[in-house]
Amino acid sequence: MDSQRTILVIALLVLSFFMFQQWQLKGGNTPGIDATTAPQVAEPAANNDVPQATGDIPVAGNNNASPTTETTAVEGDTIIVSTDVLRVEISLRGGDLIKSELLEHAETLGEEGRYTILYQRPGNLHIAQSGLIGPDGVDSADSRPVYSAQRRSYELNGDTLVVPLVYTQEDGTEITKTYSFERGDYAVHVDYTVTNNSERAKTMSMYGQLKQTMLGGGRDSMFMPTYRGAAYSAESNRYKKYSFSDIQDSALSNNTPAGWVAMLEHYFVTAWVPDQEVTNRLYTNNNALGEGMIGFIGPAHTVAPGERLELSSALYMGPKDQARLKELAEHLNLTVDYGFLWWLAQPIYWLLSLLQSFVINWGLAIILVTVIIKSLLYPLTKAQYVSMAKMRKIAPKMKEMRERIGDDRQKMSAAMMKMYKEEKVNPLGGCLPMLLQLPIFLALYWVLLESPEIRHADFMLWINDLSSRDPYFILPLLMGASMWLMQRLQPTPVTDPMQQKILQFMPIIFTVFFLFFPAGLVLYWLVSNLISITQMTWIYRQIEKQDEKKSKAKAR
DSSP: OHHHHHHHHHHHHHHHHHHHHHHHHTTOOOTTSSOOSOOOOOOOOSOTTSOBOOSSSOBOSSOOOOOOOOOSSOTTOEEEEEOSSEEEEEETBTTOEEEEEEEEEESSTTSOOEEEEEEEETTEEEEEEEEEESTTOSOOSSOOOBOEESOSEEEOOSSEEEEEEEEEOTTSOEEEEEEEEETTOOEEEEEEEEEOOSSSOEEEEEEEEEEEEOOOOEESSTTOEEOOEEEEEOSSOSSEEEOHHHHHHSOOEEEEESOEEEEEETTEEEEEEEOTTSEEEEEEEEOTTSEEEEEEEOOOEEEOTTOEEEEEEEEEEEEOOHHHHHHHSTTGGGGSOOGGGHHHHHHHHHHHHHHHHHHSOHHHHHHHHHHHHHHHTHHHHHHHHHHHHHHHHTHHHHHHHHHHHTTOHHHHHHHHHHHHHHHTOOTTTTHHHHHHHHHHHHHHHHHHHHOGGGTTOOOBTTBOOTTSOOTTOHHHHHHHHHHHHHHHHSOOOOSOHHHHHHHHHHHHHHHHHHTTSOHHHHHHHHHHHHHHHHHHHHHHHHHHHHHHHHHHHHHO
8 A cells, every 4th residue: 555655646746747737838827817718809990090900010090190201310220228237229110129138147058148038030030019000100011110319329327228219200290219228127118209290180009019930839848848929918817828829810809908918938028018007909910921929009199289199118028027027017927927836836936035035045045945845844744754654563464464365456455454444554644745745846846947036046066057957967866866765764565566666666767857857846856855864764763762662661
């Protein structure tokens, strides 16, 4: 029974892991946060004044924009903006953000190249577009305004950097598109100011969209699946993934107060946050080039002659910093997706972050979290090892029973249950602590996989990235050795030779599995095993001392 119990628990562990992995790959959404409602897919409104997302750039019927005039800028020119955390490239054609480098995040550990979150390469792009559409909008699929800038490059020297782009129509209407950068912030404010110097009223809406080549979901390795695709937040869905296949199959159209749209990737997110005080329409689209788009369209605004219209939004492009994302927009922090174990992963992440702020080392923080978890589980662990000690005591009787009964499994099972009852042994008494570790294991796995703070986090010696596998496989081998030692210390009154062989191979099987797991997760399991070995040895010695005292007392 004890061997069957062990096999059952190990099978549950492996099965749970792979089920959860497949669920994540298919774009599962976090239960408990209203992710069950299907996206509203609506037909385009009949009103021609309502902007529609029918092409790469959302358009509206009866576009009566004034003819464009050439500016001093040359079409295709770009400007460079540098802050302490960002280096971005803005195209003067449309004022789109076509490149963004994260200066504090390396593309690859040990190399100088910065992580590029927005890019425009042959056959592969990810850019952030925005503009003004509607009856009098200046942006359309056929024509984009060409802005002029005061300089070709801007650099943040103080706490704030404002980059204005100006475009003047033939009728005198002036449109200023302003990018505002803050020190230490990955969020950029994108504002429009329309000064109507014409003789008639003008109506327009602001839009913002993320366009990305649909290359499918990401995967760092066979054991590190990551979601790469779109997501949005609406009144009916606080957080909803919308994969590239969803974009191809069914166009999203969702009118919602506030809301946001995003493109997700491993550790990083790009998100448009429109004006949160108005109703916005969230949409998706795709084109013949295999590019998918998710964006928002704000409400239509009319600006009278001689008046000024101001529209605003924010664009985030950076790591999945939960605190900053939550501050920027409601539910945006849910893009750090811990899956159905979010309720357990969140406190583990909080505890890890708290401990790391004291020890200044994520590896040490993982060790301390392991010690805390094992301490909390100690009462159950003690009950488990006491049950195992009793099993070890009756092992000689069970061996004698097997020799006497032979291969009659039904008779052997009945005799074993009778012995358990007489000896007051619960053969399943040790299952609970092991089962409780399954969700903790999975929750920690996704904390390591989703938290950008642990990306490229150094531990010590040869472990220079806790989010990646051990480059020399030393930790997995130590983990396998600790598992083998635990197995040697535990009583295994097997009733079947095949089960005994399976148990003997389990440390090897798990070592192979853990070769490809993040080093931080292997560190957790190794430390957990070492603590278990220590607890087991101490508890067994205490039981032996108690038995010796009882024997001496009986002898007297």
